[in-house]
Amino acid sequence: MDHDIAKLENRLHEVDKKRDALASLHAQLVPIIHRPGWTTIAEYNLVLLAVDAVELHLDSIANLHGKLLSAAESVDPGPTVIKPPPGTGPGPDF
Numbered sequence: 001m002d003h004d005i006a007k008l009e010n011r012l013h014e015v016d017k018k019r020d021a022l023a024s025l026h027a028q029l030v031p032i033i034h035r036p037g038w039t040t041i042a043e044y045n046l047v048l049l050a051v052d053a054v055e056l057h058l059d060s061i062a063n064l065h066g067k068l069l070s071a072a073e074s075v076d077p078g079p080t081v082i083k084p085p086p087g088t089g090p091g092p093d094f
Contacts, residue, residue, distance in 0.1 A: 025054065 032038065039047065 025051070 033047075
């Protein structure tokens, strides 16, 4: 399998776009939950359960994000200067 860095970079960009597309739940839900008679106790409990699930997923994503960065940084960076193959570098100064 080839290392398609451009494909990986595009995937990372897509992940960022999806993350950025998420609006604030607080900003969106607070006006709704303060409506008079908004919900029954059972519906409230279901919404609370969904909020718990979203929070757990976000905690997991944050944890995975940190571990991904740590793993990527721990990979051997290789040489800091890449030398051109013999015969392809700059010629002698005249």
